[in-house]
Amino acid sequence: MKLFHLFLATSVLPFCAGQSAEPPRPNIVFILTDDLGYADVGFNAKLFGVETDVVTPNIDALAKAGTIFKQAYVSHPFCGPSRMALLTGRMPHIYGGQKNLPDVAKNLEDYNSKGIPKNETLISTVLKNSGYATACVGKWHVGSSKPFHPNTRGFDEFYGFVGGGHQYYPSTTDKVEPKINDYQYFLERNGKDIMSPEGAYLTDTLSDEAVDFIAKKSTKSKIPFFLYLAYNAPHSPLHGKTEDLKFLYPDHKPSDPKNGVNFRDYDGRQNYVAMVYAVDRGLKRIVDTLKARSIMDNTLIVFLSDNGGKILQAANNAPLQDDKGSTCEGGIRVPMFMHWPKNVPSGKVFDHPITALDFYPTLTALAGGKIPVDKKIDGKNIWPDFLAGNNPHPNDPIFWIRHHGGGNEVAIRKGNLKAYRKQFSAWKVFDVTTDFGEEKNLAKENAAVLNEMISAGREWSDTLQEPQWHDTAAGLKSWIDNEMPKYAKTFAPR
Ligand code: CA
Numbered sequence: 001m002k003l004f005h006l007f008l009a010t011s012v013l014p015f016c017a018g019q020s021a022e023p024p025r026p027n028i029v030f031i032l033t034d035d036l037g038y039a040d041v042g043f044n045a046k047l048f049g050v051e052t053d054v055v056t057p058n059i060d061a062l063a064k065a066g067t068i069f070k071q072a073y074v075s076h077p078f079c080g081p082s083r084m085a086l087l088t089g090r091m092p093h094i095y096g097g098q099k100n101l102p103d104v105a106k107n108l109e110d111y112n113s114k115g116i117p118k119n120e121t122l123i124s125t126v127l128k129n130s131g132y133a134t135a136c137v138g139k140w141h142v143g144s145s146k147p148f149h150p151n152t153r154g155f156d157e158f159y160g161f162v163g164g165g166h167q168y169y170p171s172t173t174d175k176v177e178p179k180i181n182d183y184q185y186f187l188e189r190n191g192k193d194i195m196s197p198e199g200a201y202l203t204d205t206l207s208d209e210a211v212d213f214i215a216k217k218s219t220k221s222k223i224p225f226f227l228y229l230a231y232n233a234p235h236s237p238l239h240g241k242t243e244d245l246k247f248l249y250p251d252h253k254p255s256d257p258k259n260g261v262n263f264r265d266y267d268g269r270q271n272y273v274a275m276v277y278a279v280d281r282g283l284k285r286i287v288d289t290l291k292a293r294s295i296m297d298n299t300l301i302v303f304l305s306d307n308g309g310k311i312l313q314a315a316n317n318a319p320l321q322d323d324k325g326s327t328c329e330g331g332i333r334v335p336m337f338m339h340w341p342k343n344v345p346s347g348k349v350f351d352h353p354i355t356a357l358d359f360y361p362t363l364t365a366l367a368g369g370k371i372p373v374d375k376k377i378d379g380k381n382i383w384p385d386f387l388a389g390n391n392p393h394p395n396d397p398i399f400w401i402r403h404h405g406g407g408n409e410v411a412i413r414k415g416n417l418k419a420y421r422k423q424f425s426a427w428k429v430f431d432v433t434t435d436f437g438e439e440k441n442l443a444k445e446n447a448a449v450l451n452e453m454i455s456a457g458r459e460w461s462d463t464l465q466e467p468q469w470h471d472t473a474a475g476l477k478s479w480i481d482n483e484m485p486k487y488a489k490t491f492a493p494r
Helices: 002-016 043-048 056-067 079-088 123-129 204-218 243-250 268-292 356-366 383-388 447-461 473-481
Strands: 026-032 067-073 132-137 158-161 188-189 190-194 224-228 299-305 335-340 346-356 398-403 407-414 419-420 428-431
Touching: 026 204, 026 268, 026 356, 043 056, 043 067, 056 204, 056 268, 056 299, 056 335, 079 123, 079 356, 123 132, 123 224, 123 356, 158 204, 204 224, 204 268, 224 473, 243 268, 268 299, 299 356, 346 383, 356 383, 398 447, 407 447, 419 447
Parallel strands: 026 224, 026 299, 067 346, 132 158, 132 224
Antiparallel strands: 067 335, 158 188, 188 190, 299 335, 398 407, 407 419, 419 428
């Protein structure tokens, strides 16, 4: 009898993750890329039949050995609020975080001391409190002063930069004074500035840190770890690594042989492809380290982008409509896969919507953690539905609101349908499970459902706060001058 129970426990446990009293507590390597285009990884290009010039063999191999998420959504079409949603499990509008924080180097003192409100417990804290070793490597962008710094918000270790981006060759700007934007700031380790070695390439430096953390933590095999690896690639500036550019474009001739070759000698798309390739090389090193330490089987790898690619910065979101900043699919639907041997199905495509808000409860369940009793969350633990192949969000509406000058760009997903309105134009409805480019407006055929979605949006908008900061002084002025947020007008009955 005992033997039977033992067998049952070991064979069934992984498929009951999140419900079992003894969850599997995997290591979690959460890889977030920045502004990565929907078709800018080989696995997604292949899935949608899009021709691509990206070179991502390692990302693709891992995606193929895991499950690709065909309808993965983030909660906002640009960086700061998207990351806030992911880390807090709540829509950032609810605590006034729907704008990017201002550049620290700019003179917006009041706002520079803000970030994710202190009463929002981050997923890092939940995992840390459940016994995980935690590290944040890369881009933070959700609050730079001490109360909002990664080391105060549940991460044992932080290496990277707290602002919205960085130069890819940090040594070139380390010595620049005064620093006029965040991209020129020093990298830091746990709050202390670090001078970067001459020629060091940022994506590689972040991969080095990730590998070091994994190697260090895997020596204590009983302690699981959570690594939040937030590459800023392929966000602008479009600076590929010289060696990658030479490798990818061997026939490229320098315009002036005397100057040699560097990123300035290649076009934007070539640099972009090289930047994604650098992430792919990094992923290979991470996988090699996990395998060498014999912990690959007990490690969940999640890979996605924080928002859609920016077309003007060389990204390709085909077959989706529009790009970063938009609540069309191209701004909010992102490439994603999960990999975890024997736990995440191999060679599968999950074709139901999930959102970045779901990571908080899902990872907590897998880790056997506890969400604080007073903590509200907007997503759900998708693990049981995911393993059963069911839609985790069959009926609950999923909202997006992006403020644009004097109006809003909004989207509401319910079932297969998505309602969309830009500023105060007519509402449109698309079946985004088949119409990826949002070309066939089904508003007339779905008038009643559309009215229900608008009504749900109106009700939801009553729960939202005004932005607690603006990224620029002009943004604040525009907000006041236009008497934003105008939710009543946006969600007015038709
Ligand atoms: Ca971004």
